[in-house]
Amino acid sequence: MADRKQFFGEVTTDPELQKALQASRDTTVSEEELREQRISFAFGNAPASATDITKDSVWRASEHIRLK
DSSP states (O other): OOOOGGGSSOOOOOHHHHHHHHHHHTOOOOHHHHHHHHHHHHHHTSOTTOTTOOHHHHHHHHTTOOOO
């Protein structure tokens, strides 16, 4: 496996990133936001060759699929 340069030496943390992560810990995500994220994830993982899959078609399909 190839060596990754990012893992050599000392790792430093970006203070701005730390602030953003800390602020996000106190943020509540609504059910609608979660649904939109799931739809976006499903659409983004559809094969590029599947031209009949659109974000709208994924959204419509999500209306009928329920997770237990």
